[in-house]
Amino acid sequence: MINKLFIYIQVLIFALSACNQKKDDPQPNSGGSDGYAIISIAPLKGKVGEEIVITTNQIENVSKIIFNGVETAPHAITNTEIKVNIPEYATRTGKIVLEVEDKDLKAESSEDFTVEYPANQLAHIGGKTRFGATGFTIGTKLYMGLGNATNDFWEYDTETNAWKQIADFPGGARSFATSFVINNKGYVGTGKFQRSSPSAPIWYTDLWEYDPSIDQWTKKADFPGTARTSAVGFSIAGKGYIGTGDANDGSSNLGAQEDFWSYDPTTDQWTRIANFGGRYVKGAVSFVIDSKAYVGTGNNGMQGFWQYDPATDQWTKKADFGGGKRSGAIGFTSNNKGYIGLGGNAGETGYKQDIWQYDPTTDQWTKVADFEGGARSWATAFSVGNKVYIGSGFGQSLTSANYTSKKDFWAYKF
Template sequence: MKNPFKNMRFWAVAAFVLSLCVFSSCDSDNDDEVLLGEWQKSSDFAGVARSSAVSFVIDGKGYVGTGHDGSKRLKDFWVFNPENGDWKRLPDLPGPARSGAVGFSANGKGYIGTGYDGNGYLKDFYEFDPNAGEGNGEWVQIEDFPATARYGAIAMSLANKGYVGAGFDGNYLKDFWQYDPATATWTEQVSLKGAKRLNGFAFTVNGKGYVGGGQNNSVYQTDLLEFDPATGEWSNKKGLEEADRAGEEFPVSRMYGTAFTINNNAYLVGGTAGGTSALADVWKYDPLSDTWTQLNVFKGGLRVGAVGFGIGESGYVGLGNSGSFYADDFWKLNPTLIVEK
């Protein structure tokens, strides 16, 4: 089977060229521009550098694991405490090592499943209880994801339930499923509106879920979808294209972008917009006005396949790769500070 996570070796040169503009301001007219969003170096990830890992948050702590280090898949699992910056290793994820999996938290527990193990696509799923195992947490295998095995899916948490959908199983997908921890059951939901997609981004704000980006048949998707768990229905927000947002600023559509939520806004960082290009741009999305605002660039540089999560008033982004370079750093975003560009 062809490896779907084969490194894009030519990214390294293109990333360097792009970084000259990202960090030196290619437009001299914008030298005095000020933008929101201050990035500060956080505590480095304690495991090996990797990309295409998964993350979720439980009780104000970030959980990170799995991924690909450039040569092999991984199954180690870690917790980050933002109060003191400590990383602690927890029991490894059971089952095969993997990359391109999904993770979500629901009802005080974390969940990881699907992905690619280097030989085939996966559909197994595992539940992590942080309060079991004498404080180190404990894994239990739950019912497999009921649809086809896949990688590059999207996942989100809403109202103490988890949602998983889309991705690639040999074909592009748009199905959508709910997992209810209270009954330990999967239930099929209404499929995503519009196109199928691989490696899209997803986030939740104010009790609703949002999905955008990704690729379908080599085309980058520009739509932005909103899911209401109360009705089980999808609706379209304005897309990431000039036809929908004339006169507005908005991010280019992408895959492998990193999305997270702080308070009532979502944030989108990095990814790739096609070809050999990686991105370091940062955008804030306000769902009430359906508008995007550009923030200061990500100080960690050009990055695809990173993980991100919001805790309290801050966002955290780390790991990922740019070409053959794999990262193990983490960065903290204060979205309200104004910083001169």
């Protein structure tokens, strides 16, 4: 009897000891396939580019980390510790998933990770990263598409901070097209599709009208000038304008151009107007203030700036752009002031991130800000009311030394 009681006590002690040991062991953050699990993530929030450490319950050669929906790769694995930088374009909150492809293993965090974005950084642009895109504003909605030889188009609602894909641009994939708005309809045309070598690129003269009320594109009269890319476009008093740019006649590249044309949507006809006052230019920018257009910069190193008055069909020289020579910049209007920023100069290393304000009453330029998204060229800018929206482009990655196309989106008040 005593022996049986002794055995019973020994079993009870062993069971209690095992329970206590299990309780003291570190518990996985979340289970995964075949027992593979995340033990901890430190820290649980951070900014893009910052390093975090993920600890797992077993040593594995992790091939992929899905970070709030965005795929990236670790830069260091030491035993069960995995070091990774927070990637660009991850959503603000979400799960972290580890994948070991050669063993078909997967582990997901039980807690959400938070990416800390600046207050004025908005929802990422829909679709892929892009530069050389084009866009226009209708009411409180922004429309952006093309770039990086794509033909998709997206609508951004400034009131809900949400992107929605709309009908694809039917004219074909291209970059460096131009656009303008007349009577709540967007117009997109020209541009170039750079095919893989040895195929020659396609240069365009077409013009398409977008009606947001029915989400439909309609072909309009072709631009009558030579096919071109990197032109400027704007609209004044019910007419659209396209001019300058880098042209090709189908057999050879003609380089920068000076011709300008106006488009009347009521007759679907184009009319030749006065040549650009700054002569031959490509990669310039434009904005409109009080029914006058302003065009400047371009050609990988120009800072000339001109005003166009459609009432007299004349160009007038204005003060040179204050930020120095550049092309591939952005131009926009806000509160009756014009702005030019970003871009680059072929004679300098890297790109620009400065933004300059032009006052037409004094004909003077003033630097007003540096773009928080970083230096870049061929971005896209919009204005709605007293807010300005800037995004896309080609610039340095926030997680490496490489230069890459972008899909971030920012709001400013000037």
